[in-house]
Amino acid sequence: GAGVSQSPRYKVAKRGQDVALRCDPISGHVSLFWYQQALGQGPEFLTYFQNEAQLDKSGLPSDRFFAERPEGSVSTLKIQRTQQEDSAVYLCASSLANRGMNTEAFFGQGTRLTVV
Amino acid sequence: AQTVTQSQPEMSVQEAETVTLSCTYDTSENNYYLFWYKQPPSRQMILVIRQEAYKQQNATENRFSVNFQKAAKSFSLKISDSQLGDTAMYFCAFIRYNQGGKLIFGQGTELSVKP
Numbered sequence: 398g399a400g401v402s403q404s405p406r407y408k409v410a411k412r413g414q415d416v417a418l419r420c421d422p423i424s425g426h427v428s429l430f431w432y433q434q435a436l437g438q439g440p441e442f443l444t445y446f447q448n449e450a451q452l453d454k455s456g457l458p459s460d461r462f463f464a465e466r467p468e469g470s471v472s473t474l475k476i477q478r479t480q481q482e483d484s485a486v487y488l489c490a491s492s493l494a495n496r497g498m499n500t501e502a503f504f505g506q507g508t509r510l511t512v513v
Numbered sequence: 514a515q516t517v518t519q520s521q522p523e524m525s526v527q528e529a530e531t532v533t534l535s536c537t538y539d540t541s542e543n544n545y546y547l548f549w550y551k552q553p554p555s556r557q558m559i560l561v562i563r564q565e566a567y568k569q570q571n572a573t574e575n576r577f578s579v580n581f582q583k584a585a586k587s588f589s590l591k592i593s594d595s596q597l598g599d600t601a602m603y604f605c606a607f608i609r610y611n612q613g614g615k616l617i618f619g620q621g622t623e624l625s626v627k628p
Binding site for chain 2: 428430432437438439440441442444445447452453455456486488490501502504505506507509
């Protein structure tokens with residue numbers, strides 16, 4: 398497709414369940430980012446990939462959060478043993494150049510995760 | 514640490530009028546970028562305008578323009594000739610030069626354009 402695609406759009410998980418969120422960046426985009434957006438808040442940075450290398454994971458809130466991009470294209474954000482505070486919209490973005498957000502980044506529509 | 518503050522949780526404007534959204538930020542860096550993003554109900558963040566800190570000239574994109582005051586650390590967005598499709602959440606964001614992916618967002622301003 399022409400844009401960043403995220404799936405699923407909505408996910409309801411029982412507390413303690415593991416979830417996997419998928420991001421398909423724009424073809425050829427080198428940089429990929431994950432953000433977490435709580436209700437009524439601005440997005441907060443989670444992690445950043447340049448190709449398959451995870452250059453910054455300083456925003457991951459706990460060791461229950463794990464992200465990967467093994468072939469430098471599709472990325473998966475995994476959350477283990479979900480907690481209610483994990484409920485949020487998870488946004489993925491990608492950009493063409495290897496200068497990260499300094500060049501224009503394109504966002505997907507996000508995955509809304511609700512933990513019950 | 515860098516912070517971004519948007520002090521207007523909600524704003525409204527009549528169609529065809531002009532509205533200004535405020536943003537202030539705090540940083541000790543000299544080289545950075547500032548952005549305004551629009552987030553409609555579809556949740557997709559859309560880049561509205563960006564400003565490089567080293568450029569003195571204010572950025573302009575059609576009906577959107579910024580007033581960048583580097584010394585005051587202020588970065589306001591002016592929307593001229595407001596349209597119903599401008600209704601959305603607007604986020605101001607900051608990134609240090611060569612920081613990679615770590616955009617720092619403000620809390621957002623919900624803009625309603627009324628017919």
